[in-house]
Amino acid sequence: MGYRIFLAGASGAIGRRLVPQLLEAGHLVTATTRRAAKAAELRAIGADAVLIDVFDAGDxxxxVAAARPEIVIHQLTDLPPGLDPALM
Structure with a gap:
């Protein structure tokens, strides 16, 4: 069995291409997205999709704690304009 991977930004430009490759390689992927429709797509291909606002630090x-990842991959590319860097 592969690694437990937490992929932030799984439905973005890079993440949506990376998820199937990670799954095909035998990894367990927890994939974050902001949209319910994207979460359903991620689940349909075998990822454990998490619907989340990644700027909510507590959530x-x-x-991350629930996923217990061995690897974290950051692919958040659609950042809101004027985002306070302290929130990242």
Whole structure:
């Protein structure tokens, strides 16, 4: 069996291409997204999708703790304009 991987930004430009490759390689992927429709797509291909606002620090900590990942991959590319860097 592969690694437990937490992929933030799984439905973005890179993440949506990375998830199937990770799954095909035998990894267990916890995949985050902001949209329910994208979460359903991720689940349909075998990922454990988490619907989350990654800028909510408490929810993000809880999601990471629940996933117990061995690897964390950050692919958040659609950041809101004017985002306070302290929130990242």
């Amino acid at each position: 993000l900590r809880a999601a």
